[in-house]
Amino acid sequence: MNDARILDRPAALDVAAIRAQFPILREQVRGKPLVFLDSAASAQKPRAVIEAMVHAMEHQYANIHRGLHWMSERTTEAYEAARDAAQALLGAKEREEIVFVRNTTEGINLLAHSYGRAVLKPGDAVLISAMEHHSNIVPWQMLRDSHGIELRIAPVTDAGELDMEAFATLLDDGRVKLVAITHMSNVLGTYTPVERIVALAHEAGAKVMLDGSQAVVHRKVDVQALGCDFYVFTGHKLYGPTGIGVLWGRRELLEAMPPFLGGGDMISTVSFERSEWAKVPHKFEAGTPAILEGVGLKAAIDWTVALGWDRVAAHEQALTDHALARLSEIEGVRVLGQAQDRGGVVSFTLDGVHAHDVATILDRQGIAVRAGQHCAEPLMRRFGLDSTARASFAAYTTMAEIDYLAEQLARVRAFFR
Amino acid sequence: MTGAAAFDELRDLYQEVILDHGRHPRNHRRLADADRSAKGDNPMCGDRVEVFLRLGADGRIAEASFEGRGCAISQASASLMTELVSGRTADEAKELASALRSLARTGACPACQGAVAEAMERLAPLGGVSEYPSRVKCATLAWHALEAALAGEGKATTE
Numbered sequence: 001m002n003d004a005r006i007l008d009r010p011a012a013l014d015v016a017a018i019r020a021q022f023p024i025l026r027e028q029v030r031g032k033p034l035v036f037l038d039s040a041a042s043a044q045k046p047r048a049v050i051e052a053m054v055h056a057m058e059h060q061y062a063n064i065h066r067g068l069h070w071m072s073e074r075t076t077e078a079y080e081a082a083r084d085a086a087q088a089l090l091g092a093k094e095r096e097e098i099v100f101v102r103n104t105t106e107g108i109n110l111l112a113h114s115y116g117r118a119v120l121k122p123g124d125a126v127l128i129s130a131m132e133h134h135s136n137i138v139p140w141q142m143l144r145d146s147h148g149i150e151l152r153i154a155p156v157t158d159a160g161e162l163d164m165e166a167f168a169t170l171l172d173d174g175r176v177k178l179v180a181i182t183h184m185s186n187v188l189g190t191y192t193p194v195e196r197i198v199a200l201a202h203e204a205g206a207k208v209m210l211d212g213s214q215a216v217v218h219r220k221v222d223v224q225a226l227g228c229d230f231y232v233f234t235g236h237k238l239y240g241p242t243g244i245g246v247l248w249g250r251r252e253l254l255e256a257m258p259p260f261l262g263g264g265d266m267i268s269t270v271s272f273e274r275s276e277w278a279k280v281p282h283k284f285e286a287g288t289p290a291i292l293e294g295v296g297l298k299a300a301i302d303w304t305v306a307l308g309w310d311r312v313a314a315h316e317q318a319l320t321d322h323a324l325a326r327l328s329e330i331e332g333v334r335v336l337g338q339a340q341d342r343g344g345v346v347s348f349t350l351d352g353v354h355a356h357d358v359a360t361i362l363d364r365q366g367i368a369v370r371a372g373q374h375c376a377e378p379l380m381r382r383f384g385l386d387s388t389a390r391a392s393f394a395a396y397t398t399m400a401e402i403d404y405l406a407e408q409l410a411r412v413r414a415f416f417r
Numbered sequence: 418m419t420g421a422a423a424f425d426e427l428r429d430l431y432q433e434v435i436l437d438h439g440r441h442p443r444n445h446r447r448l449a450d451a452d453r454s455a456k457g458d459n460p461m462c463g464d465r466v467e468v469f470l471r472l473g474a475d476g477r478i479a480e481a482s483f484e485g486r487g488c489a490i491s492q493a494s495a496s497l498m499t500e501l502v503s504g505r506t507a508d509e510a511k512e513l514a515s516a517l518r519s520l521a522r523t524g525a526c527p528a529c530q531g532a533v534a535e536a537m538e539r540l541a542p543l544g545g546v547s548e549y550p551s552r553v554k555c556a557t558l559a560w561h562a563l564e565a566a567l568a569g570e571g572k573a574t575t576e
């Protein structure tokens with residue numbers, strides 16, 4: 001089937017070689033080889049990332065930005081190299097526009113807390129969509145309740161795409177000052193039409209934040225070409241470690257924002273009367289950061305970029321097409337979302353079998369899928385569902401794994417009949 | 418593919434009793450004349466149940482029912498519960514709930530002797546969830562709601 005398309009391409013990903021770099025893929029679970037189809041929740045780590053972090057701990061580690069000694073200086077360089085890597089990854093204009101945070105959730109909370117309180121005024125509106133992850137809903141609700149902003153929700157069509165007509169209408173009265181929207185849905189796989197979103201938002205006088213948690217793993221992101229104002233992603237989905245993520249913002253916007261957390265590293269002078277803030281990005285990076293995780297994130301970015309975005313995209317497109325084709329052959333399987341522009345995330349239901357039972361039975365066969373609401377309860381409700389099962393793909397996913405998933409799903413159906 | 422042998426490895430968790438009660442839950446309806454009711458909420462997986470109890474003149478549970486949707490495990494557990502608590506006093510029902518929780522968490526039930534022994538025999542298939550920590554709450558949800566209803570609390574959560 002689609003395998004041919006991959007094999008025909010001279011520049012196709014060498015998936016076997018990629019898999020050899022992921023030690024965990026040799027594990028067995030419940031006596032079966034691990035088939036890991038839950039990369040959208042968190043991706044596995046290649047040897048390059050593991051070794052970079054181990055190397056730092058074994059050979060090159062101290063606190064950063066503080067010591068005058070050799071170890072601290074080398075560690076600072078290694079950590080700051082992650083900022084350069086993230087800058088290049090996102091196509092940011094300046095390295096100082098890269099703020100390290102713990103994860104996407106913290107990045108959005110930072111933005112809501114700081115930009116939300118200092119720049120947005122009571123009565124201004126923030127526009128999100130019906131397909132957001134809870135991390136891009138709850139911080140804005142908290143801001144609404146504490147600061148008196150209005151929260152607007154752009155609807156999603158039955159096909160699982162952003163309803164652009166409604167989106168434009170919601171901008172009409174000019175009160176929306178920030179659009180905070182996902183770049184790719186973690187449930188539907190849908191890519192949002194970012195260029196149009198940005199054009200409409202800017203025309204209406206609103207800034208745009210994109211939640212790139214999913215998109216950044218699968219596509220070349222260029223924040224300057226996209227034209228957005230803030231971009232957030234989390235390292236652990238990008239084959240990197242947990243505990244580190246990135247908030248990118250245009251320098252002038254970051255400079256106008258007050259700090260989020262106070263403490264060491266984020267100040268230039270401190271007295272008991274007053275303190276002065278350090279320059280961006282350090283103003284937002286209070287306390288000892290996730291040093292080893294920064295080292296790991298740099299390795300992860302380097303590793304991902306070296307795969308080649310074209311090849312990653314072609315591989316994942318082929319996997320997704322194949323998965324959609326195979327699942328459609330199974331009676332009773334319904335895939336959620338049929339967006340034109342979609343990535344390697346496939347949510348589905350199986351008639352008469354609850355998603356948790358699907359997941360448990362697949363787990364019994366060594367297959368890891370996620371089941372539940374995927375931290376997107378309002379989206380589930382939009383489609384009238386309590387839960388779905390979700391298979392998600394990465395560079396190390398094979399066609400054979402998808403075939404195995406389809407075979408086992410057919411068995412689940414037979415078992416519950 | 419349809420022979421039971423093809424699915425042997427699934428039988429530790431999905432025994433016939435569970436499949437049966439999961440497919441055809443007993444007492445799956447609202448009790449119009451309920452004296453007590455309580456909702457159970459599992460925020461992690463989105464499962465929700467509501468348990469209804471009608472009490473007899475002797476203070477025993479005369480009738481129990483439940484509403485809600487969820488996985489086979491949670492439906493089967495709720496269904497079995499409604500059958501097993503009928504005719505019991507509140508204390509006996511609580512004792513059974515606590516024995517079920519122990520069974521679901523550990524797969525064993527050292528306290529499952531005496532008054533609850535017979536009922537626990539019927540619940541034994543639910544012990545399979547102890548191998549699947551994320552599914553334990555599916556088995557215990559309705560029982561949390563039962564306890565909340567008995568305590569007059571109206572609401573229970575597994576968190």
Ligand SMILES: Cc1ncc(COP(=O)(O)O)c(C=O)c1O
Binds near residue numbers: 234
């Ligand atoms: C679209 C999207 N946004 C935000 C998040 C939150 O990421 P994190 O939990 O790392 O903060 C996730 C993943 O969980 C996601 O898929």
